[in-house]
Amino acid sequence: MKGLWLKDWLLLKAQWLAAVITGVLAWGAMLVFRQTGIVVGMGIASLTMSLVMLATVSADQASHGLSFILTLPITARQYVAQKFALLLAVIGTTTLAMMALALGYRVYAHWALAPSTLLGICGSLALVIFLILGVTLSYQLRYGAERAQVAMSLLGGVVALLIGGGIAAVRYTTWGPKMWARLLSDYTTHGGLTVVAVLGLLAVIVWLGGRHFARPLAQ
Amino acid sequence: MLNVDQLQQHYPNFDLNVSFTVEADEIVGLIGRNGAGKSTTFKAILNLLAPDAGNITLFDQPVTTLTPEAKARIGATFPESFFADSFTLQDIGRILQASYSGFVLATFFANCQAQHLPLNKPLKAFSTGMKAKAKLLVAMSHEADFLLLDEPTSGLDVLVRQEVLAMLQDYLDAKAGRAVLLSSHISTDLETLCDRILLLDAGQIRLAVTVDELQTHFGVLKLNAAQYAQVKTEHLLAAKPRAFGYQALTDQRQFYQENYPQLVIEPATLDDLLVLLTEEDVE
Numbered sequence: 214m215k216g217l218w219l220k221d222w223l224l225l226k227a228q229w230l231a232a233v234i235t236g237v238l239a240w241g242a243m244l245v246f247r248q249t250g251i252v253v254g255m256g257i258a259s260l261t262m263s264l265v266m267l268a269t270v271s272a273d274q275a276s277h278g279l280s281f282i283l284t285l286p287i288t289a290r291q292y293v294a295q296k297f298a299l300l301l302a303v304i305g306t307t308t309l310a311m312m313a314l315a316l317g318y319r320v321y322a323h324w325a326l327a328p329s330t331l332l333g334i335c336g337s338l339a340l341v342i343f344l345i346l347g348v349t350l351s352y353q354l355r356y357g358a359e360r361a362q363v364a365m366s367l368l369g370g371v372v373a374l375l376i377g378g379g380i381a382a383v384r385y386t387t388w389g390p391k392m393w394a395r396l397l398s399d400y401t402t403h404g405g406l407t408v409v410a411v412l413g414l415l416a417v418i419v420w421l422g423g424r425h426f427a428r429p430l431a432q
Numbered sequence: 433m434l435n436v437d438q439l440q441q442h443y444p445n446f447d448l449n450v451s452f453t454v455e456a457d458e459i460v461g462l463i464g465r466n467g468a469g470k471s472t473t474f475k476a477i478l479n480l481l482a483p484d485a486g487n488i489t490l491f492d493q494p495v496t497t498l499t500p501e502a503k504a505r506i507g508a509t510f511p512e513s514f515f516a517d518s519f520t521l522q523d524i525g526r527i528l529q530a531s532y533s534g535f536v537l538a539t540f541f542a543n544c545q546a547q548h549l550p551l552n553k554p555l556k557a558f559s560t561g562m563k564a565k566a567k568l569l570v571a572m573s574h575e576a577d578f579l580l581l582d583e584p585t586s587g588l589d590v591l592v593r594q595e596v597l598a599m600l601q602d603y604l605d606a607k608a609g610r611a612v613l614l615s616s617h618i619s620t621d622l623e624t625l626c627d628r629i630l631l632l633d634a635g636q637i638r639l640a641v642t643v644d645e646l647q648t649h650f651g652v653l654k655l656n657a658a659q660y661a662q663v664k665t666e667h668l669l670a671a672k673p674r675a676f677g678y679q680a681l682t683d684q685r686q687f688y689q690e691n692y693p694q695l696v697i698e699p700a701t702l703d704d705l706l707v708l709l710t711e712e713d714v715e
Contacts, residue, residue, distance in 0.1 A: 216531030223523050224516065272516040280480055281515070284508040285531050286500035429482070 216285060217295045224269045225303075235261040239311060243318050248326055251315045255335055259307045259342040266303040267350060270296060271358045279430060293354060293427045297420060300350055301343065308339040333409060340412035344419055345372070351423035354430055433458075433578055433611045434477065439486035441472055441635075448472050448483075448635035454578075454613050459604065461622035462615040463702055464632035465710055470615045473632070474582050477613070478508060490578065504532050507571030511583040514567055517556035521549060521566060532574035540573045547595070561592035568596055572603045579603075581614035585621050593618065597625055619702030623647075629702060633710040639669075641683075641705075650700035651685030652708075653678075663692055670708040681708040 239254030246253055273279050283289060312335045319326055348368055353361030382389030399407050434454040441448040448469040454460045462470050475481045477488055479495045488495045491502055515524055521544050528535045544551060547565045555563060568584055584600070585593045604610055616622050622629060623643055631639040641650070655663065656677035665671075667684035681700060682688055688697055 216527045219530045220515075220527045223519065223527070227518060272518070275516060277510070277513040278516060279513075280475070280478075281508070281510055281513040283480055284478055284503070284506060286504040287531075288500065291500075 214287060214291055214295060217287060217292065218299075220282075221269045221295075221299055224272050225265065228265045228268070231261060231265050236310075240314060243315065247322065248324055251311070251331065251334060252338065254314070255308065255311045255338045256342075258311050259304055259339060262303050262307045263300065263342060263346045266300055267346065267353060267361075269299070270350065270353050274353075274357055283430070289428055289430055290424075292430065293424050296350060296354060296427075297347070297424055300346055301420075304339050304343050304346070308335050311335060333406075336409050337412055340409065340416050343416050344412065347416070347419035347423050351419075351427045354427035433491065434613065435487075435489045436473070436477065437487045437489075439473065439476055439483050439488060441469075441476065441481070441483045446635055450632065450635070450637050451486075452630055452637060452640065454611050456577075456609045456611050458628065459612045459614070459626045461626035461629045462613065462632055463617075463619065463622055463629055463706060464615075465706070468632040468710075469635040470632055471582060474508075474510075474580055474613075474615070477580060478506070504534065504574060505577045507574065507576035507579045509567040509571050509581045509584050511586045514563070514570075515555065518554050520554055521551045524566075524570065525551075528570065528573055534575040535573055540569065543569050543573070547599070560587045561589065564588055564592065564596055565599070568599055572599070575607075577610055579610070579612040579614070581612065583615055583617065585616055585618055593621060597621060600625065619706065623702055629705075631705055631709055638709050639705060645683075646702070646705075647699060649683050649685055650705070651682050651688065651697045652700050652704045653680040653682060653688060654696040654698075655680060659692075659695060663688070663695070672708055679708065681705065 235258050239258045242254035242257065243250035273282055283292065287295075312331065315331055315335070316328065318324070319328075319331070345365075345368055349361055349365045352364040356364075379389075379393075383393050433456050436450060436452050439448065439450050446467070446469070450469070450473060452460070462473065464470050472481070476483045476486075477490065477495060479498065482496075490498065491505060493499075493502060515527070519527075521541075525537050525540050525544075528540065529537045541551060544566070547569065549558075549562055549566055549569075555566070558566065564584060564587070568581070571579055571581065579600075581600075585596055588596065600612070604612065612625075614622075614625075623646075626643055628640065628642045629646065630637050631641075653663070653668075654674075654676065660671070660678040660680070667682050667687055669681045669683055671678050671680035681704060685697060685699070688695060
């Protein structure tokens with residue numbers, strides 16, 4: 214397993230420029246959009262870094278390379294588990310870095326933003342990104358990069374449909390506004406806790422189900 | 433060391449069904465045309481695909497349950513599968529050091545330099561021959577007991593092939609108990625290196641023969657139509673019509689030399705086996 218981590222670290226290290234550009238963009242987002250920039254910056258940073266992480270899978274799979282990698286003293290189960298752990302580590306590290314940046318900015322710019330709210334926003338975004346990329350990662354591990362791109366596009370379509378459907382439900386149905394009002398009420402009462410809990414539950418399902426789905430691996 | 437028992441894999445136009453063993457201190461060559469089932473067999477041995485039926489054991493354990501410690505005793509090469517092209521041998525050395533307990537970084541680097549392989553250039557800058565040497569050095573770098581080499585000399589010129597074969601021979605001579613299963617399209621490589629040859633055709637092992645047996649007993653007969661009608665065919669393994677009449681393969685060369693001194697009979701090569709046994713049977 215140590216060898217897998219080192220291999221991926223060497224691949225990620227080569228992408229340092231992406232990390233620098235992402236950091237600058239995230240910082241710029243907060244400078245321009247102020248508090249809203251936290252969401253924008255988090256989105257940019259987590260998504261970019263996670264896509265860079267997915268590139269480590271593509272590098273393994275290029276030219277049937279995975280067949281050779283699986284002859285190393287590891288099992289296919291360990292390989293999949295390490296990739297999911299790497300995804301989590303990349304999203305976690307990026308989220309922490311963004312939170313530290315936002316907290317620093319909060320003090321510097323005297324934002325009236327509670328650290329717990331900031332934590333809720335960043336945590337929710339991190340979980341959403343984990344859900345999207347967890348599904349993509351599972352699909353890529355099983356079917357390869359090309360089909361994973363199609364899956365990611367479909368997933369984006371589903372997300373857009375959900376958002377669009379939600380807006381349409383609020384505007385054109387009787388139950389939509391009630392549900393929205395209830396969601397807002399829950400959010401006001403419990404903060405982002407319910408949202409984080411639901412997303413967390415979904416993340417656990419993707420974590421466990423995705424690792425199972427990803428085998429057998431595309432070679 | 434390796435026991436492949438009734439390994440079966442079914443595809444729409446192809447059925448693999450093979451059984452064979454590789455013992456310690458033995459070098460076994462797998463020869464066959466493209467699509468004969470060599471790579472499928474190798475992948476099944478490495479547990480890279482789940483066969484439809486059969487049992488494969490390596491180091492007396494089913495390959496499906498090999499622990500990482502047992503897998504560390506295997507070295508493998510594939511013609512088109514290796515580390516990412518962006519890695520240098522320095523990177524690969526560090527990865528191997530983190531993966532194998534029996535790996536010594538300084539020895540690996542020294543071996544690379546002895547083969548004139550640059551340590552700090554990415555693999556994408558390597559020639560075919562350099563890559564082949566790098567793959568073999570990686571397979572041999574961690575004191576593996578069993579080497580599984582799929583086309584290790586593919587695409588190499590004769591000089592590099594000889595160097596690669598010499599590296600492999602040195603590795604085998606260095607320690608008793610090691611075993612190798614390798615495939616190659618280049619029959620002379622297998623004749624030079626192997627103790628035993630398995631000829632695979634359309635998913636079946638058509639012939640298992642030691643190189644000594646091949647060189648001592650096998651022969652190719654060149655016969656005109658009248659001669660072919662007269663000779664006893666019970667010792668002919670295969671015959672193929674040719675412009676001059678027939679070309680036939682026997683595993684009883686001496687029988688034909690003694691009983692038919694007028695015939696043209698030459699010692700058989702692996703190429704002869706491949707051509708005659710994978711085309712059509714004796715009529």
